[in-house]
Amino acid sequence: MADSTADLETFRQETRAWLDANCPPEMREPVRDEEDVFWGGRNARFKSDAQRQWFEASVAKGYTVPSWPKEYGGAGLSPAEAKVLREEMARIGARPPLSSFGIWMLGPALLHFGTEEQKRHYLNQIARGEIRWCQGYSEPGSGSDLVSLQTYGEDAGDHWVVNGQKIWTSYADQADWIFCLVRTDKTNKYQGITFMLFDMASEGVSTKPILLISGNSPFCETFFDNVKVPKDQFVGEVNRGWDVAKYLLGHEREMISGAGGGDRTAAIGAALTRAAGKHGDTLDPVLRAELAQFDVDALAYACMGEKFLDEAKVGKAHPAQPNMMKYAGTELNKRRHELFMAAGGSRALEWDSEATGGGKTARGWLRTKANSIEGGTSEVMLNVIAKRILDLPGA
Amino acid sequence: MPLYHDDDQAMLADTARQFMADEGSIKNQLRHWRDRECKDGFGHGLWGQFGEMGFAGMLVDEADGGLGMGHVEAGIVLEEIGRNLTPSPFLTSSVLAATAFKDASAELRGRWLPGLVSGEKVYAVALDEGAKHRPERITTRAERSGNGFRLTGEKTFVLHGASADMIVVAARTAGADDDAEGITLFAVPRDASGMSHDAVRLVDSSMATHTKFDGVELDGDAVIGEVDGGRELLGRMLDAGRCGAAAESVGVSRGAMDMTVDYLKQRKQFGRLIGEFQALQHRAAHLYSEVEIARAAVIKAQQLLDGGSENASLMASVAKAKAGKAAGLAVREGVQMHGGIGMTDEYDIGLYMKRDRALAEFLGDQYYHANRVAELSGY
Ligand SMILES: Cc1cc2nc3c(=O)[nH]c(=O)nc-3n(C[C@H](O)[C@H](O)[C@H](O)COP(=O)(O)OP(=O)(O)OC[C@H]3O[C@@H](n4cnc5c(N)ncnc54)[C@H](O)[C@@H]3O)c2cc1C
Numbered sequence: 168m169a170d171s172t173a174d175l176e177t178f179r180q181e182t183r184a185w186l187d188a189n190c191p192p193e194m195r196e197p198v199r200d201e202e203d204v205f206w207g208g209r210n211a212r213f214k215s216d217a218q219r220q221w222f223e224a225s226v227a228k229g230y231t232v233p234s235w236p237k238e239y240g241g242a243g244l245s246p247a248e249a250k251v252l253r254e255e256m257a258r259i260g261a262r263p264p265l266s267s268f269g270i271w272m273l274g275p276a277l278l279h280f281g282t283e284e285q286k287r288h289y290l291n292q293i294a295r296g297e298i299r300w301c302q303g304y305s306e307p308g309s310g311s312d313l314v315s316l317q318t319y320g321e322d323a324g325d326h327w328v329v330n331g332q333k334i335w336t337s338y339a340d341q342a343d344w345i346f347c348l349v350r351t352d353k354t355n356k357y358q359g360i361t362f363m364l365f366d367m368a369s370e371g372v373s374t375k376p377i378l379l380i381s382g383n384s385p386f387c388e389t390f391f392d393n394v395k396v397p398k399d400q401f402v403g404e405v406n407r408g409w410d411v412a413k414y415l416l417g418h419e420r421e422m423i424s425g426a427g428g429g430d431r432t433a434a435i436g437a438a439l440t441r442a443a444g445k446h447g448d449t450l451d452p453v454l455r456a457e458l459a460q461f462d463v464d465a466l467a468y469a470c471m472g473e474k475f476l477d478e479a480k481v482g483k484a485h486p487a488q489p490n491m492m493k494y495a496g497t498e499l500n501k502r503r504h505e506l507f508m509a510a511g512g513s514r515a516l517e518w519d520s521e522a523t524g525g526g527k528t529a530r531g532w533l534r535t536k537a538n539s540i541e542g543g544t545s546e547v548m549l550n551v552i553a554k555r556i557l558d559l560p561g562a
Numbered sequence: 563m564p565l566y567h568d569d570d571q572a573m574l575a576d577t578a579r580q581f582m583a584d585e586g587s588i589k590n591q592l593r594h595w596r597d598r599e600c601k602d603g604f605g606h607g608l609w610g611q612f613g614e615m616g617f618a619g620m621l622v623d624e625a626d627g628g629l630g631m632g633h634v635e636a637g638i639v640l641e642e643i644g645r646n647l648t649p650s651p652f653l654t655s656s657v658l659a660a661t662a663f664k665d666a667s668a669e670l671r672g673r674w675l676p677g678l679v680s681g682e683k684v685y686a687v688a689l690d691e692g693a694k695h696r697p698e699r700i701t702t703r704a705e706r707s708g709n710g711f712r713l714t715g716e717k718t719f720v721l722h723g724a725s726a727d728m729i730v731v732a733a734r735t736a737g738a739d740d741d742a743e744g745i746t747l748f749a750v751p752r753d754a755s756g757m758s759h760d761a762v763r764l765v766d767s768s769m770a771t772h773t774k775f776d777g778v779e780l781d782g783d784a785v786i787g788e789v790d791g792g793r794e795l796l797g798r799m800l801d802a803g804r805c806g807a808a809a810e811s812v813g814v815s816r817g818a819m820d821m822t823v824d825y826l827k828q829r830k831q832f833g834r835l836i837g838e839f840q841a842l843q844h845r846a847a848h849l850y851s852e853v854e855i856a857r858a859a860v861i862k863a864q865q866l867l868d869g870g871s872e873n874a875s876l877m878a879s880v881a882k883a884k885a886g887k888a889a890g891l892a893v894r895e896g897v898q899m900h901g902g903i904g905m906t907d908e909y910d911i912g913l914y915m916k917r918d919r920a921l922a923e924f925l926g927d928q929y930y931h932a933n934r935v936a937e938l939s940g941y
Contacts, residue, residue: 247564436936436941437941440940458941459932463928463931464884464887466876467884470858470859470861471855471858474858474861474862477565477566478565491850491851494848494851495851495852549843549844549847550847552847553846554843556847557843557846557850559826559837559843560827560838561838
């Protein structure tokens, strides 16, 4: 650990040198499409040598999960060191070497609730990008009111027999394993859910992709038909999975909030004005004013992201603060994409032209509408803030 | 540097919170002086206490008798000033004038800083020349005359102008009205002949003046910093003042929000606490999130200013604009959620609305600063 100013400066220099040597120039370009993101997993394929090189160097250094302990595949960085790494990666625009629900969601939950054996096994797999996870929470009848979920696991001695349906399961068709909320006690609403882990290749699991308004199909309906789940594949305690589920949601919300910076917190006015100018278009003064107001909000939100992460690392953040971050960050991101469309004008409407990278602006705009729905809607976030932070009655 | 207060700063915050909630409370200060139609708009007794506490000279270098602290610390005091609507000349004297004096000659510092540090003297700054903040255009002129200068022109909305022992005046010593360069800052003592004040009481009960300079004769040693080269120093003053005003706005927001959230937990209608209504819960939760974000931006700007970062000026504008937006929301929602009682003079929430309105204008409103963010970003 290096936390004195001098040690941190040394660490910054080392980090810079390491990034220089290991992060290829192609991996410093902004992410353009889904293929630029490396998700890992059994069927993973690298898009380029550069992507492979960057991924492998990061795994070796523990930098796919820099603040996890070394024995679980991380680099054991202190909060201050992790911040330096984040800043240095942002400085050169380095892409994350590996993205996954394992890193953002399951990992933190296992670090908190997992047994030593589970941590060594699953966390190392996640850090090395070997297993790609999906999230089995939502059901057709249980969205915002998640705790009403019905998927049922019947006790059959050394295993459960799981039956039911999940929906909106992101990348279920590409995932290797699922972390899944399953009711194991029908008489107890909150204390009758178990947080199970199982292989998507298990007999009885099937998925059906759902087409979104963006024209992409990143998520599925997921069906369980007499799926056998061994009795040792759960996190926390049997029937106490709701605690794990909520803890995980905190991390999911933090991730969706974009608190970590990058594109999600940048100002956009200058780039959009330049881009319009390149095509000989000019932006109306009132649109310029909107962009300026947006940039104020975005730059202020970037500070909030930094403050939130700094505070969270030392336990100073309110435990419900990720809900506020998720609310503010996703509403901001929707506004950002509205402005991309407005500044892009008719060109932004092109749906599959080469010039727009296959309708990237329009599809991206539509995709962001999910930001304030996935991981808990904005309305639910406001409910949680009212209840847990402002302590308002009857919320 | 992490983006939260370290232990020393947290201790200062405790001290400032206690002091302001007690000595500087709405009842003891704002209402007290307002109801007496005080011509200064604040109490000199309290200002003396600011001196005793070390607040008044907190930004002044230790070599000059101050505490040598930074903008994060000044912001801590200002946030409590905002929360309690404490009227004082802190922002103009301890932040704006003190920043100007960083570049002043030893003689000027020796003449004016001891009185600031002790809280005996009150200083004002005369920058604006119209109803909107436009420091880019300065028409007040100082012409060379003998060994010194002759100052002619009119400054508007000089906060604490009439009670000030000395006013820092930004004047043009060269070039045309809209030129960036050619600006010089002067320390003009209260008894300078040819200076006259027309006092105006503002909506928040603070006192400002429209101040005329009718051939005011100044010694050459009244110059702060460089002749003709004052634009850069003026810029630093403005950044400091904007960060300070933004911190005070955050305090106003938090004060108004806390009052409102408390009220939601007390007032019953339809047989329920009004805080049970989701329509109000969501608005309160949205407000909370805006105020938190504004506060983060303000602390970041203060840190950048203290660290001498090249981004500090941009962030000062982000902070002033965002804090203004959040505080405006806090006071409007505050009055609305109080219902009829929110419109009464007896209730404090309306005082927050008035203070916010005045702070919003001071050193540039959210529109000025959003525009400045765009310009600094290159569009
Ligand atoms: C792109 C995307 C990816 C997703 N990925 C996954 C995944 O991988 N795994 C997974 O399990 N789920 C996933 N989800 C599902 C997501 O978590 C749910 O869509 C979300 O929780 C909302 O549930 P719902 O769709 O049933 O809407 P509903 O709960 O039916 O909500 C409908 C409307 O009612 C409002 N509402 C509901 N209750 C209240 C209340 N108490 N107060 C005020 N308003 C209320 C909501 O805010 C919303 O506006 C994903 C969703 C999207 C869009």
